[in-house]
Amino acid sequence: MADPFAWDEALLRRYDTSGPRYASYPTALSFRDDFSAQDYQAALARSNGGGKSLSLYIHIPFCRQPCSYCACNTIMTQDTRLAEPYISRLDREMVLVKPYLDTRREVAQLHWGGGTPTFFSLDQMSDLIDRLDARFGLSGARDRDYAIEIDPREADVFTLRHLQALGFNRLSLGVQDLDPKVQSAVNRIQPRILTEVLIDEADRLGFRSLNLDLIYGLPFQTRDSFADTLKQVIAMAPARLSIFNYAHLPNRFRPQQHIREEDLPGAEEKLAILRTTIAMLTEAGYIHIGMDHFARPNDSLALAQQQNTLQRNFQGYSSHAECDLVGLGVSAISRIDDVYAQNPISLDAYESALDASRLPTARGIRLTFDDQVRRYAIERLMCDMALDLDRLGEVFAIDAPRYLANALARLEQPERDGLITRQGNHLVATPMGRLLIRHLAMAFDDRLPRHKGPHYSRIL
Known part of the structure; x- marks a missing residue:
């Protein structure tokens, strides 16, 4: 190699x-607390003049169990009843956003992230899609990009069939590492078979693109152990790979306090893991898009990069550059016209604003x-x-x-x-x-x- x-x-x-x-x-550190809902409303209205297509991001914060490496805005709970009031709040947010948007604009891109979107039941997923369609009008175009993040521990073949029926055509599966020792150290036990079954079913159903998320720099990883994970992943032949660099910031992210710093690979070993990753994926035919993203040459990310139409946003790299991004849900960030606007990171603050019939804009910047x-x-x-x-x-x-x-x-x-x-x-x-x-x-x-x-x- x-x-x-x-x-x-x-x-x-x-x-x-x-x-x-x-x-x-x-960056988000420059967002201002004196940026108001009225500032966001004005940006939404201005955006109609440009006539860009819309991209909708829905943040679903719930997870059933914590992963120790997590740096996301999540809420740990086993109580799926929390989903119902959250969906109602999301719908209320849509109602408050809609008067300022020309909803004849195509929703070319949809992304459900989290947290764990598959925390929702199948009926709850259908409910949320119906509400999104009623408020914004979802697209049936072949080139739409409708993606959802999936925890293979909480999904099966019936989940994928349901998601396809709802209009999703791209999946992102969280894997992180296939080594049982690493999985145990980060509290994410996920046998390889769970991922393989979903990949096979996604391929059979004809999902346009499938992404696997991996993380390097986790406890007990070595260049050899991660090479073994990569070998197995390459055999699964996903269209895209996101291989994130683990950032150990336990003072900022409480779950990371369960990871012992002495168990992390040292700087030399971590660079060796990165070197091995790039060499193996290049040899397997993947293109290094940039930073942590790799894609096959015929994937839309690689094609967008060739055409200089790639965009970077809060979900990573995107092939849909000419879209205004509307973020819905707790902590979600919108990129509209010349504005960024972020919702509260606290669920209580998010709910309180909507219950008072106010857009839950907490901060932002023009x-x-x-x-x-x-x-x-x-x-x-x-x-x-x-x-x-x-x-x-x-x-x-x-x-x-x-x-x-x-x-x-x-x-x-x-x-x-x-x-x-x-x-x-x-x-x-x-x-x-x-x-x-x-x-x-x-x-x-x-x-x-x-x-x-x-x-x-x-x-x-």
């Missing part, structure tokens, strides 16, 4: 600092012109692994090299170190630079100095 490119471990270590994942720019320029630069670099300054200048009617002179100066050392090349006004990340794309993107972030500290995970 040969490395797909020259590997410089010393260079990676030098640039392996902490930094944002850039699911948005400005982007300045400078924010929009830098968001464009960061997003294109993160998605295309390249940045065309001439194109950026055309979009914003500016002299891009002069406007972004401070960012280009910050990239001079990475350029000398072989992480990025510049030919005229065209920047391209090298293979090593692609691994450190977050660091390269940080050069364009003028808000970053305000948030230095333990807020961000390490890049690798």
